[in-house]
């Protein structure tokens with residue numbers, strides 16, 4: 001996405017906060033892994049959504065007044081020795097190109113300017129991104145800064161940016177949909193590569209290597225999220241990351257994968273028999289998932305409460321399984337369906353969106369139908385990405401082979 005997208009995101013935010021306030025967000029930093037090694041840096045997604053800047057120890061601080069804003073990005077200062085080891089740092093002109101932010105200061109002046117705003121520039125409210133999901137999580141910069149503000153400037157009130165940013169991120173803009181389409185294309189090519197390479201005896205890590213290879217050929221150096229790729233009984237672990245299992249003849253392969261394009265992440269699951277030929281039982285279960293998915297894409301449109309989407313997937317799939325003779329009563333559905341299937345995607349793979357919402361044009365969420373039959377040793381999920389349109393919906397991942405016929409044909413091509 002170009003810088004206008006990020007400028008617009010900030011403008012909407014500034015319009016929706018109280019005047020005489022400061023908005024502060026941090027890019028974050030890479031946590032320590034061991035000794036002198038850190039994990040790979042992964043920018044805070046709210047910060048990224050507003051700035052397009054992926055650099056550690058960087059902060060956005062904007063003063064919002066009645067008729068003007070003072071917007072500054074606090075960036076790492078040039079440091080020849082540090083840059084020799086860890087790479088060059090973004091210059092103000094590059095920051096402007098990425099984000100449209102015209103003013104920068106060095107991050108070591110951040111607290112000084114914060115003090116000036118809070119003592120002498122009429123700021124009454126500070127907005128921070130309080131994003132902890134539970135109190136066990138480690139404090140981020142926002143929480144540490146909040147304690148500092150409370151101690152040094154007890155007359156300033158603090159508010160949480162979460163609800164406003166969730167609301168903005170709920171509806172995707174056309175350029176975000178375009179980025180997701182590109183992510184779907186790459187993911188599709190990578191899934192097809194796994195299908196084509198598939199054979200009995202293949203290890204999960206070999207499937208993963210096929211997937212990662214295609215992504216890397218497109219310049220996607222990190223998958224959208226840790227890929228879940230498994231075979232046989234390992235499919236019964238929902239979040240499986242071991243990759244060391246081997247597909248036995250007749251096993252199903254499960255994968256739950258995605259790419260990232262322009263910061264947008266897609267999330268698709270496909271399942272197939274490793275040997276390229278669905279058994280009767282595999283066909284039976286797969287058809288139930290497929291029919292459920294097709295039904296959902298035929299009825300989804302604006303105005304449906306999100307919590308009903310999960311329930312409808314479950315109820316329809318139950319009917320399919322009952323007709324197929326797999327279960328007799330709805331009480332048993334938990335034996336075969338282990339998880340819900342309708343989370344939003346976007347800058348996060350489980351995107352942060354407003355709570356208790358109804359479907360609306362521009363929302364993109366997964367329709368995920370997972371069936372797990374332990375007795376038969378068959379587990380897989382069929383997960384696609386649904387874009388809600390003005391009068392219905394579109395399956396963004398429809399081109400990735402998903403019928404039994406399509407999958408068998410791809411797998412058995414010479």
Ligand SMILES: [Mn+2]
Nearest residue numbers: 256267268383
């Ligand atoms: Mn998924």
